[in-house]
Amino acid sequence: MTIHKEGFASIGLAGAFVLITNWLLRYFIGEIEWLTTTWLVVSLVFFFIIVQFFRKPTRITPIHPNHVIAPCDGKVVVIEEVVETEYFKGPRRQVSIFMSPINVHINWNPIAGVVNYFKYHPGKYLVAWHPKSSTENERTTTVIKAPNGVEVLFRQIAGALAKRIVWYVKEGQQVSQGSEMGFIKFGSRVDIYLPLDADIKVNLEEKTTGGITVLAHLK
Structure with a gap:
């Protein structure tokens, strides 16, 4: 299983979004532990959903002219x-x-x-x-x-x-x-x-x- 070329840009943007938003939350409201932890989990789930969408499975087509x-x-x-x-x-x-x-x-x-x-x-x-x-x-x-x-x-x-x-x-x-x-x-x-x-x-x-x-x- 690999990542399809159409997903590189979307996955990169999603990864940047996760990193930036989590950094901002930690920087500004890091004392609210439950909120920063919840957002970390939610954002990681979002990232992995984006990644799985662009998966590229290996498939062998059974060739038949009809x-x-x-x-x-x-x-x-x-x-x-x-x-x-x-x-x-x-x-x-x-x-x-x-x-x-x-x-x-x-x-x-x-x-x-x-x-x-x-x-x-x-x-x-x-x-x-x-x-x-x-x-x-x-x-x-x-x-x-x-x-x-x-x-x-x-x-x-x-x-x-x-x-x-x-x-x-x-x-x-x-x-x-x-x-x-x-x-x-x-x-x-x-x-x-x-x-x-x-x-x-x-x-x-x-x-x-x-x-x-x-x-x-x-x-």
Whole structure:
């Protein structure tokens, strides 16, 4: 287990906050022992929460050309047929995964292929489970075309706490299944749009492991 590069600045700021606030309390009201001790404990818990958020586990993706793997850790909150209006402009099978603040927040490419489409959308910060978060929140849209011609679209969606979406892909790029696609800071959601004949392999409320869990089998 290591720390993801996206966390270096946040962890540094959190560490400085803990050191400075504890020094100030000790300097100005050090005689109130219970208060300084309580704040020390609270601030250290806060620091370790920030550190665990940016953990980077070692994972080996089971490569399969017909599998769509989970692009993130979290819980499946939506499985339904919808009309995707940005790229496909037609019916698709949507699978949505909610990422809580305690999940690993790295995003992985669900299939191998070429990035046919990518777009960043500025937007709101509704809670990630809000129905309109997929279309109104800050988000990215990525479409990967597999070697057999099948296309899979997925969106990184910011939540009420997520204030920064990071991505490592661009149009025309060749990506491998299970490689890092990006990172979302502090609570969010990822939507995946699949062909209607895709065989869904997960259920509602099921927990997913990014880069490992098989979401669907493509026909």
